[in-house]
Amino acid sequence: MVSEPADIAYRAIARAGGVIVLVIMTGIGVFLALRAGQAITKSGVSFLWKQAWEPDANNFGIAAVLIGTFIIASVAIVIALPLSLGTALYISEYAPRGLQRSLISLVDLMAAIPSVVFGLWGFFSLQGNVIDVAKWISKTFGWIPIFAVDGFSPDEPLSSDTVFTASSFIAGIVVALMITPIMTSIMREVFSQAPVGEREGALGLGATKWGMLRSVVLPYGVGGIIGATMLGLGRALGETIAVYMIISPVFAIQPHVLQSGASSISSLIALKYGEATTFGMSALMAAGLTLFLVTLVVNFGASMIVARSRSGQSS
Numbered sequence: 001m002v003s004e005p006a007d008i009a010y011r012a013i014a015r016a017g018g019v020i021v022l023v024i025m026t027g028i029g030v031f032l033a034l035r036a037g038q039a040i041t042k043s044g045v046s047f048l049w050k051q052a053w054e055p056d057a058n059n060f061g062i063a064a065v066l067i068g069t070f071i072i073a074s075v076a077i078v079i080a081l082p083l084s085l086g087t088a089l090y091i092s093e094y095a096p097r098g099l100q101r102s103l104i105s106l107v108d109l110m111a112a113i114p115s116v117v118f119g120l121w122g123f124f125s126l127q128g129n130v131i132d133v134a135k136w137i138s139k140t141f142g143w144i145p146i147f148a149v150d151g152f153s154p155d156e157p158l159s160s161d162t163v164f165t166a167s168s169f170i171a172g173i174v175v176a177l178m179i180t181p182i183m184t185s186i187m188r189e190v191f192s193q194a195p196v197g198e199r200e201g202a203l204g205l206g207a208t209k210w211g212m213l214r215s216v217v218l219p220y221g222v223g224g225i226i227g228a229t230m231l232g233l234g235r236a237l238g239e240t241i242a243v244y245m246i247i248s249p250v251f252a253i254q255p256h257v258l259q260s261g262a263s264s265i266s267s268l269i270a271l272k273y274g275e276a277t278t279f280g281m282s283a284l285m286a287a288g289l290t291l292f293l294v295t296l297v298v299n300f301g302a303s304m305i306v307a308r309s310r311s312g313q314s315s
Contacts (some may be wrong), residue, residue: 036286053251055283062287064253068263072243073236075172075257080180080232088187093213111181119245122174127165134164134258149259166248168262174242179232190224191217230302234295240266265291
């Protein structure tokens with residue numbers, strides 16, 4: 001079969017775009033690796049488990065900020081996943097057609113809001129209003145280590161609320177609202193591709209609307225749900241400005257999500273970049289390289305799962 005000129009041009013443009021993306025990503029990785037070489041060579045493998053950040057004293061590592069990054073991202077995913085799933089199901093299955101278009105546009109518009117706006121909202125509005133929720137969680141589930149808060153006693157009414165500010169919990173809520181739009185869009189798109197014949201067959205056999213969703217739409221879209229979650233996780237791991245504006249940085253492993261003090265790799269770079277010496281800059285590049293590799297793995301995994309979900313193999 002002879003290819004049309006338009007097909008040839010399309011394939012050439014698509015291949016060129018793919019090659020350019022790979023070249024750019026490789027260039028970023030090589031740049032970070034070269035700039036981080038001095039710090040990695042000097043610190044060795046201890047870079048992975050040290051908690052302090054004093055590069056000029058040769059006492060630095062990413063253990064605390066890496067774990068803090070995953071804690072904030074995990075809080076965000078736990079909040080965003082049910083919110084995105086419910087929103088996607090409502091838009092694709094329950095919303096009237098006219099309202100459906102408006103909701104799709106609204107979700108897409110949320111994805112375009114700058115992160116600094118979310119950060120300002122989180123710092124000035126959310127933080128003061130969510131402290132009571134954090135106190136209730138700590139009071140009710142404080143026997144679980146991650147929900148314990150040092151310096152807070154449920155039986156002491158005069159306990160200071162400042163121990164609940166600038167926490168991983170608050171940062172996680174803000175990041176959750178930032179990643180919800182993209183997760184919702186992916187899930188909604190996958191749900192809308194569920195086979196019409198299987199939908200009608202389930203309803204024809206007497207299934208309720210929820211029964212049809214549970215037996216047809218959700219099994220078909222499980223790959224899309226996982227892929228959307230992983231893409232949201234990749235975005236949450238790399239969020240900088242909103243997290244930087246909310247958390248109170250601590251360079252020690254802080255497993256208590258409700259307690260003041262948190263850390264992340266991206267906020268560390270934003271905090272230390274302006275005052276870093278030459279060696280300190282190399283250490284920051286090493287931290288950036290670690291984050292780059294982590295998000296790369298997460299996003300590649302998400303792309304593979306989303307690609308599989310589009311083929312309908314999971315139905």
